[in-house]
Amino acid sequence: MNDLVFFINKGLLSGMIIGSIYAMGAIGVTMIFGILRFAHFAHGDLMTLGAFVTLIIAALLASAGVVLPFPIAFAAIIPAMAVTAVLAIGLDKMFYKPLRNAGARPVVLVMASVGVTLMLQGLIRLFAGVRARDMFIDQPKDIFQIPFPGATRAMILTEPQIVLIGFTVVAVLALHLFLTRSRLGKAMRAVSDNPELARITGINTNHVVWATWIIGGGLACAAGSLLSMDVTLKPDLSFNILLPIFAATIVGGIGQPYGAIAGGFLVGFCETLAVFNWSVLLRPIKDSLWFELPRNMALVPTEYKLMVPFVILIIVLIYRPTGIFRGRVL
């Protein structure tokens, strides 16, 4: 039974955690892809930026003497999301909009976003250095142990992980309601489906673009902050997290927010299950096996974890470029 708990902890729960992070990143990327029609390479650094904004706001609140029954960093996420959304709109105004207006090819926008990612990376490291930081300023993380029937070990969840899972559920529901019920949400879907037709029918494209960046920036900030709370805040997310997020986007189908959520969890679970040592699960029945149980039965060695999203990406591109939810092939 202990082995099963180990599997739940290391395989299922951590897959769900990292899957939520990927899902939130991928929602932003897929909406930018669908509405602005380019792959946003600066999303990883937007996440780091959001996490730093959260840290700064939390530090300000703490120095102002605010005391809350839960760690201040959680409260700081909401204003940080707003700030990051504004920053994202600012980046769009400064770097992407002029190119769009000049009628540049989408690939030029992709390149500009690479330029933006380097600028963000440089600035963050210039002002914050590369050392790891703790998002909880002098406050310990609560760790919950959930007893599992018939096992001496318990399932372990930390406070930020619970917030993360709750936040993802709320964010997904809110996004669903926004996209299906509100005028702006419907307009966004229309632009994503057919930009020319949407413009002719009088949809204000500017508002749609802003909404895209607000959703993308806000979710990137939340994902970055919660990920850094779960581990530590280090400015090295950028390219390493970009690949799984893009994989999730394409698996889910470009321009499909629900696809992005499914893709995010799929990539997250695949990653953790691929590096999970399966021999742990077989150990209890090792006497009845016909072969000698190897020490390590992970499908992929941990150092090649990055292979997993890449392989998923390749398989999808070969056999179903539209993704599971039938997004578009741009």
Add this chain to the structure above:
Amino acid sequence: MEGNLFERNRRDLTLFAGLALLVAIIFLTQGSVYSLRMLVEAGCYAMIALGLTIQWGYAGLFNVGVMGFIAAGAASSVLITFPTNPDFWNSNGPQLVAMFLVKLAFSAILLWLANVSGRFGVGRRLRGLLIVIAIAVAYLVLSAHMTTMAEQIEENSGWIGGLGLPVLVGWIVAGVVAGVIAWFVGKICLGLRSDYLAIATLGIAQIIKHFLKNADWLTRGTLTVSPLPWPVEMPSGGEFIMARASYLSLVAIAVVIIYLLLERAYNAPWGRMMRAIRDNETAAEAMGKDVTSRRIEIFVLGSVLMGFGGAMLIHFASIYDPSGFLDLNHTFLIWVMVILGGSGNNRGAIFGAIFVYIVWVMSEPITLALFDVIRTYGVAWFDWEPPSDFNSRALQMRVFVIGLTITLVLRFAPRGLLPERQARH
């Protein structure tokens, strides 16, 4: 015609004259040994930039994984040219590697059979299932073999060592390996939109680097391999100038040959077709051009040059260290070279490579000096306590500047310093 020729090339001549002046100043102030090293490296970068300029400038393909192709080329050249490791050849290592190659070949055949099974009346679903089974079996067999192979080789002989072949062979193999990788990537992504290529090349570059860093049995991983042989006399007894000068001439000859070939190709029907595809894909397709295969062609060609240039670069450094391959230095710096110099213009790529590399090398002391001033005045006037990692942070400023240059050039000078000259036929 004489004056006309001068008129037409005035911009090129001015810029290259300015570059020559810059190089001369560096020679006078920094000494020949240092300047020669810088020029050799700039020449290698020029080769890589030529590879990128044909991908981006001729065909509009966005490759974010230049670093991966450089690293793959460098590693294969190391394996070809480094002296043999007798321990490996006396152990069971060669058998293991041979077995691995046999299994690899079998897996490839199996996969190919599953892939073409549709032609023999196998249904779509069954074919998909067959492919999945083939991939799974091949992966399990190969990864199991690789694990034991890696363990045994590392235990018995450390690593497999090189083959001890001439350096020029190594460089050519470097190009071939990079080209083969590019072919696979292109085959998968080039039928789709260019963003997919960007994502896939980004991934493949990270994976190649991860693999090279962790594959201790193959390339000693992070333990580094040195000294790598040179195609010319190695510097011995402090005699750097002659050795570096001859290396430089070799690199320069290679760059010039490639440049002339590329110019020829650009003005040939093939180059015209490439530009037609780049400028209007639909029209080119309507004319009966096979857009995807032409793109694969040029993507492979560009990557061959990148692998070749990477091998030249690593042999000159004489030490192979997989952690030394960085996205910043080996992908984005080259992007700046190409778009600043003028994409689609080979002379622009060469100019951009040399100019940007010189600026890049010089920027390190300049940034540090600049931030030293900031620190001095910050401490003196504002009682500011600079962080302990101030210098390493200061160098991050260069990352910012590279990003800023990319965005500014794209917005205000999308054609670069030496714009592409549309040939009129």
